[in-house]
Amino acid sequence: MKNIIFTIIGMFIGLSQITAQELPLFTQYREFQSFINPGAIPVDYLSQTYEPKNSAGISYRNQWLGYAGGPTTMTARYEHFSENLNSVFGGNIIHDVTGRYGRTGAYGRYAYRMAFSKEGAVTIGAKFGVFQNRYDTSDGTLRDAGDVLGETNFSQFTPDFGLGVFFHQRFGDSDLVYGGLSVPQFANSTAGISENGGTDFLYEATHAFLTAGMYKGLGMESQFGDREMFIEPSVWVKYSQAAPIQTDLNLRVHLPELVWIGLGYGFAFEEKINGNFLHLEGGVVLDEAFGLLDQNIKLGVGYDNFFGNDGYAGFGSSFEINLSYSWK
Numbered sequence: 001m002k003n004i005i006f007t008i009i010g011m012f013i014g015l016s017q018i019t020a021q022e023l024p025l026f027t028q029y030r031e032f033q034s035f036i037n038p039g040a041i042p043v044d045y046l047s048q049t050y051e052p053k054n055s056a057g058i059s060y061r062n063q064w065l066g067y068a069g070g071p072t073t074m075t076a077r078y079e080h081f082s083e084n085l086n087s088v089f090g091g092n093i094i095h096d097v098t099g100r101y102g103r104t105g106a107y108g109r110y111a112y113r114m115a116f117s118k119e120g121a122v123t124i125g126a127k128f129g130v131f132q133n134r135y136d137t138s139d140g141t142l143r144d145a146g147d148v149l150g151e152t153n154f155s156q157f158t159p160d161f162g163l164g165v166f167f168h169q170r171f172g173d174s175d176l177v178y179g180g181l182s183v184p185q186f187a188n189s190t191a192g193i194s195e196n197g198g199t200d201f202l203y204e205a206t207h208a209f210l211t212a213g214m215y216k217g218l219g220m221e222s223q224f225g226d227r228e229m230f231i232e233p234s235v236w237v238k239y240s241q242a243a244p245i246q247t248d249l250n251l252r253v254h255l256p257e258l259v260w261i262g263l264g265y266g267f268a269f270e271e272k273i274n275g276n277f278l279h280l281e282g283g284v285v286l287d288e289a290f291g292l293l294d295q296n297i298k299l300g301v302g303y304d305n306f307f308g309n310d311g312y313a314g315f316g317s318s319f320e321i322n323l324s325y326s327w328k
Contacts, residue, residue, distance in 0.1 A: 023185060023207050024061070024073040024096050027264075027302030027320045028281055029236050029248070031057065034077050035092055036209050036236070037182035038109045039125030039164035042079040042088065044326040046168060046176060047215055047232075047254075050294050055079045057324030063304075064316040069099035086113040088125065105131030105160065120169035127162045127184070161186055174217025174230060182209045210237040220256045229256040244268040250279060258284050260300075278305045295327035 026032045033040035042055045056078045064070030079090035088111040096103045111125025135154040164182030171177075185207060213234030220229035232252040239245050250264030264279030283300030286292065302320040 023240075024071075024075075024094065025063065025318075026059075026061070027279055027304055027318065028262075028283075028300050028322060029211070030213065030232070030234055030250075030252070031298075031300060031322055031324065032059070032075070032077075033166075033180070033211070034079055034090055034109065035075065035094065036184060036211060037125070037164035037166055037180040038127035038162050038184065039111045039123045039166040039182065040088075040180055041111075041113070041121075041123055041166060041168060041178075042081055042326070044296070044324075045081050046178065048296065048326065050328065052295065052326035052328050053081050053083070054328070055324060055326040057322055059320065059322035061318065061320040063318040065319060066316050070316070071096065071098040073097075086115070087111065088113070088123065091129075092127075100136050102134040102136065103131055104134075105129055107160070107162075111164075111166070117169070119171070121167075123166040123168075125164050125166070128159075129161070130157055130159050132157050172217075174228060175215065177212075177214040179212035180210070182211075183207065184209065205241040205243075207238065207240045209239075211235065230254050232262075248279065252281070254285075258286070260285070266304075276306060279303075280305070295325070298322075298324045298326075300324075 024035075026035070029036060030043055033043055042052075044052050044055050057076070059073075059075045061073040062070065063072070074095045075092060077090065077092040079088060081088050088109070091106070091108040093106050094104070107127045107129030109125060109127035111123045113121045113123045115121040133154070133156045162182065162184035163186075164180060164184070166178070166180040168176060168178040183206060211234070213232060216231050216233075218229045218231065232254065234250050234252070236248040236250075237245065238247070246266065246268050248264055248266045250262055252260055252262035254260040260283050262279065262281040264281075266277040266279065268276060279302065281300065281302040283298055285296055285298050287296035300322050302318075304318040304320075306317050
């Protein structure tokens with residue numbers, strides 16, 4: 001890269017202890033509950049009639065399309081729900097790069113489900129792991145020649161943990177509501193080397209997430225197996241210190257055959273409510289129609305169209321793709 005790292009990286013180089021929304025974003029966030037909330041029940045167990053106990057997935061996200069050095073995020077996850085132990089076991093890996101700055105983490109998670117009714121439960125979970133912050137000076141042109149921060153490579157490993165609580169309640173055969181509150185990262189870290197030898201270049205703040213949604217069956221059955229059409233309204237509220245509260249509102253429609261489509265809108269609470277992005281998503285489910293009994297393969301894509309000139313909305317649009325497999 002032969003140009004100056006764009007605005008956000010420049011802000012990191014020039015300032016100490018910046019706090020903002022730093023954890024990766026997701027368009028299809030219902031598929032990433034294990035990253036958002038370590039207490040979450042696997043999404044396929046809640047949404048599929050045969051209640052698969054195992055789920056694995058990979059994803060790739062390119063944010064701020066058209067900008068050199070824009071954020072890219074790659075993730076991998078595995079989850080197992082044991083009904084006998086009322087427990088969720090799993091882990092995830094995440095690799096996130098923005099310009100010269102990178103972050104890689106590996107986590108294991110455990111959650112315990114406590115039923116309060118025949119069809120409802122609260123799950124409390126935690127995740128433990130380690131992440132590495134990196135700053136690479138090998139590719140780029142400094143605005144100020146001889147800048148100590150800009151010329152110094154940096155790598156730091158930090159232990160981390162997160163906590164979450166998750167609730168779900170089923171109504172009848174096809175309706176379900178869920179909600180969760182989590183702090184997925186407690187290990188605040190400071191990365192970078194200042195001119196006086198300290199490490200005060202980038203401060204990572206604690207985040208708090210709130211998610212909620214429901215599955216509402218519409219009674220239209222598929223020709224393949226026992227799948228039916230349902231809708232899924234949901235919300236994801238994101239808070240971090242010194243950043244505006246971001247809220248995503250989404251509605252997904254699962255058609256009774258093989259496809260789902262979705263639409264969402266995001267806005268921030270500042271001095272006034274500012275809308276700044278539009279979500280579009282879609283995907284296919286490959287299961288009984290292809291002879292996969294008690295298992296499925298899902299392929300989903302998402303696109304965020306950012307608009308406006310305030311905040312990170314001015315940096316452009318994003319594309320996301322994920323592939324998952326669940327089985328009994």
